[in-house]
Amino acid sequence: MKERANIFFITYEELRQDLRGSVQKICHFLGKELNSQQIESVVENASFHKMKDNKMSNLSTIPENLFDHTKATLMRKGICGDWKNLLTVAQSERFDHVYWENMRGVNMTFPWE
Numbered sequence: 001m002k003e004r005a006n007i008f009f010i011t012y013e014e015l016r017q018d019l020r021g022s023v024q025k026i027c028h029f030l031g032k033e034l035n036s037q038q039i040e041s042v043v044e045n046a047s048f049h050k051m052k053d054n055k056m057s058n059l060s061t062i063p064e065n066l067f068d069h070t071k072a073t074l075m076r077k078g079i080c081g082d083w084k085n086l087l088t089v090a091q092s093e094r095f096d097h098v099y100w101e102n103m104r105g106v107n108m109t110f111p112w113e
Contacts, residue, residue: 013080013111019043048078 001007008029015022023042027034034042044050051057052075059067059074087095
């Protein structure tokens with residue numbers, strides 16, 4: 001489906017590397033041109049810290065019986081590559097194996113380490 005004109009791919013890493021440029025690419029894809037003030041507003045409100053504090057994006061309004069807020073939050077640190085601090089070597093190797101098995105033949109590159 002990546003060849004379809006109505007499909008747009010972007011990664012969290014790309015957003016972190018260049019949020020403003022990513023917003024402009026998304027706007028172009030949607031056919032919606034924004035002025036510089038509007039783009040600045042989107043960039044400000046799409047920052048990780050703003051979204052983490054926003055009840056509309058952080059799941060804090062979801063009832064406790066559906067999401068136990070005492071055990072986890074939807075948005076953790078907002079950094080890339082933190083999986084290295086969480087997964088064991090065996091888990092990382094297993095993930096890589098499953099990922100490459102399922103992504104074989106997908107002709108796309110991702111900005112991951």
